[in-house]
Amino acid sequence: MSGSPGPVAPDAGQPPADRAVGRPLVDREQDGRLLTARLVRARRPGQWVGAVLVLVLFAMLVHTLVTNERFQWTVVGDYFATGPIMRGLLLTLWMTAAVMACGFLLGIGLAAMRLSSNPVLRALSFGYVWLVRSVPPLVQLLFWFEIASLYPRLSLGIPFGPEFVTVSTAHLFTGVLAAFVGLTVDTAAFSAEIVRGGILSVERGQSEAAAAIGLGRGRIFRRIVLPQAMPAIVPASGNLLIGLLKATSIVSVIAVQDLLYSVQLIYQQNFLIMPLLMVATLWYVILTTVLSIGQYFIERYYAKGKRRDPGPGKGLWQITVGNLPVFGRTRSDLAGLA
Amino acid sequence: MSAPPGVTGAAPEAGQGEPLPLVRIRGLRKNFGPHRVLDGIDLDVREGEVTVLLGPSGSGKSTLLRCVNHLEKPDAGFVEVAGELIGYRYDRSRNHGGRLHELRHRQVTRQRARIGMVFQQFNLFGHLTVLENVIEGPVAAGVQRKQAAATASELLDRVGLAGREGSYPRQMSGGQQQRVAIARALALRPRLMLFDEPTSALDPELVGEVLSVIRDLAASGMTMIVVTHEIGFAREVADTVVFLDDGRVVESGPPARVLASPSHQRARAFLAAVL
Numbered sequence: 105m106s107g108s109p110g111p112v113a114p115d116a117g118q119p120p121a122d123r124a125v126g127r128p129l130v131d132r133e134q135d136g137r138l139l140t141a142r143l144v145r146a147r148r149p150g151q152w153v154g155a156v157l158v159l160v161l162f163a164m165l166v167h168t169l170v171t172n173e174r175f176q177w178t179v180v181g182d183y184f185a186t187g188p189i190m191r192g193l194l195l196t197l198w199m200t201a202a203v204m205a206c207g208f209l210l211g212i213g214l215a216a217m218r219l220s221s222n223p224v225l226r227a228l229s230f231g232y233v234w235l236v237r238s239v240p241p242l243v244q245l246l247f248w249f250e251i252a253s254l255y256p257r258l259s260l261g262i263p264f265g266p267e268f269v270t271v272s273t274a275h276l277f278t279g280v281l282a283a284f285v286g287l288t289v290d291t292a293a294f295s296a297e298i299v300r301g302g303i304l305s306v307e308r309g310q311s312e313a314a315a316a317i318g319l320g321r322g323r324i325f326r327r328i329v330l331p332q333a334m335p336a337i338v339p340a341s342g343n344l345l346i347g348l349l350k351a352t353s354i355v356s357v358i359a360v361q362d363l364l365y366s367v368q369l370i371y372q373q374n375f376l377i378m379p380l381l382m383v384a385t386l387w388y389v390i391l392t393t394v395l396s397i398g399q400y401f402i403e404r405y406y407a408k409g410k411r412r413d414p415g416p417g418k419g420l421w422q423i424t425v426g427n428l429p430v431f432g433r434t435r436s437d438l439a440g441l442a
Numbered sequence: 443m444s445a446p447p448g449v450t451g452a453a454p455e456a457g458q459g460e461p462l463p464l465v466r467i468r469g470l471r472k473n474f475g476p477h478r479v480l481d482g483i484d485l486d487v488r489e490g491e492v493t494v495l496l497g498p499s500g501s502g503k504s505t506l507l508r509c510v511n512h513l514e515k516p517d518a519g520f521v522e523v524a525g526e527l528i529g530y531r532y533d534r535s536r537n538h539g540g541r542l543h544e545l546r547h548r549q550v551t552r553q554r555a556r557i558g559m560v561f562q563q564f565n566l567f568g569h570l571t572v573l574e575n576v577i578e579g580p581v582a583a584g585v586q587r588k589q590a591a592a593t594a595s596e597l598l599d600r601v602g603l604a605g606r607e608g609s610y611p612r613q614m615s616g617g618q619q620q621r622v623a624i625a626r627a628l629a630l631r632p633r634l635m636l637f638d639e640p641t642s643a644l645d646p647e648l649v650g651e652v653l654s655v656i657r658d659l660a661a662s663g664m665t666m667i668v669v670t671h672e673i674g675f676a677r678e679v680a681d682t683v684v685f686l687d688d689g690r691v692v693e694s695g696p697p698a699r700v701l702a703s704p705s706h707q708r709a710r711a712f713l714a715a716v717l
């Protein structure tokens with residue numbers, strides 16, 4: 105505190121006996137001054153140095169993006185929304201959506217198996233997750249693409265009995281199906297672990313209380329456990345989904361025309377490599393941004409009942425602004441002290 | 443689970459005018475691993491009576507309570523509520539002493555719906571409002587939502603929480619949460635209420651409001667089994683005090699006798715420590 109002498113100072117010389125009479129420790133006038141004193145924040149020069157350093161680096165990045173003509177932003181603009189790019193983008197989008205939906209459903213099943221009381225199902229689920237997580241997704245993709253060399257024909261029928269339908273595996277497992285299956289198998293393993301973690305985060309008492317009021321097992325899972333597991337599941341799943349969106353780009357190795365492969369096909373002809381990679385990059389950034397915003401709203405939805413105060417929570421904008429140092433807590437926030 | 447010897451002798455007790463107790467527990471045993479938590483419990487609770495279970499921690503009070511609505515499966519012995527075996531079906535048609543068949547989940551669920559339970563940690567559903575917490579059971583049992591909501595409002599009024607239907611559990615004090623939990627259990631119109639240390643997780647100044655709700659419930663003629671450490675409450679409300687130690691009933695009777703002059707040495711030591 106600046107400008108105010110220490111609160112005990114006036115009393116320092118008084119004999120202790122004087123206090124016993126009931127004289128206040130500090131006189132009123134002193135208290136008043138203390139209460140209205142201006143707050144001077146501690147100086148943090150390190151923060152300023154760090155901020156300036158980072159800002160300079162950021163300015164350099166912006167500068168080079170704008171001035172380096174070899175980025176060829178006009179070319180980026182020309183190709184940004186052309187037919188082949190849009191078709192690639194569409195494939196990336198539906199591939200991501202289909203893989204996430206199927207992978208997640210499979211993952212919920214695997215998590216349920218892992219948490220079941222049946223030891224065979226538990227072991228199977230554990231083994232699946234172990235195996236799939238051990239193999240790089242790129243290897244899995246190639247494996248499914250080449251599955252015809254292991255099993256030239258696939259048939260539907262009774263195990264060890266008659267077969268009803270038989271197809272040639274090479275015809276069935278085109279690049280798109282191989283990509284879909286490979287990524288789904290991978291996503292299922294990871295989402296199984298996310299869902300299992302979420303379910304374990306709900307305390308046992310919740311299912312017991314639900315059982316005690318006569319809810320069946322399915323209803324307990326749907327109405328009581330799953331909604332409360334969601335706050336733990338959503339952030340990790342958002343992460344998984346965004347990872348998957350970008351991981352779909354590996355399908356370019358088996359010639360599936362996703363966003364990246366469409367871009368590659370173009371730059372292999374005109375050699376405008378960097379601008380076209382920027383086109384793909386910008387689209388990935390845009391999609392990720394949209395997904396992040398979606399995740400924010402889903403998280404907010406599942407947070408109901410989590411807050412103690414019933415008032416509206418801080419919005420996305422308020423949180424963003426609140427986290428920027430420039431707009432941080434001001435003197436007026438501290439006015440309540442006076 | 444093998445057929446316990448008491449099962450076949452169940453019927454004769456019903457005769458001679460004396461009505462069958464609402465809850466009959468015979469020869470109940472429960473092990474957790476090598477540890478025997480319940481070691482042959484026999485207990486009757488008559489309709490409209492309040493039974494308070496006392497005993498040192500680890501004596502098996504909560505486990506006994508949880509066996510009554512089959513949250514724990516007994517290893518031997520049986521629990522009968524309103525003449526119905528809980529969790530099992532007795533098959534007398536066989537000639538080798540009969541068999542007990544485990545009931546399917548759905549049937550156990552139906553049995554549980556008639557037994558209300560209140561937990562130490564309230565266990566309200568945090569993602570549901572107070573109203574949704576209370577109507578969840580009845581709605582699952584097939585009651586119309588509107589009708590369930592009307593009943594729920596009455597019950598909330600009865601536990602002193604009228605108008606709090608829209609609140610979330612986390613916005614309430616522990617005492618209020620526990621009263622919601624009581625309303626939730628009552629919403630199924632149970633014939634029997636189980637209280638598992640309903641005030642042990644509460645701040646001292648909140649204990650009174652919950653006990654007063656339970657007291658009113660007892661006065662209304664509800665049959666209850668209460669695990670508690672509130673000796674004063676037991677003395678005032680209980681018709682029977684049962685003292686458990688090491689998984690056995692060591693003392694049982696009207697509170698005036700059991701609390702004032704316990705004959706068993708362990709009961710004496712426990713009461714001396716808590717009073």
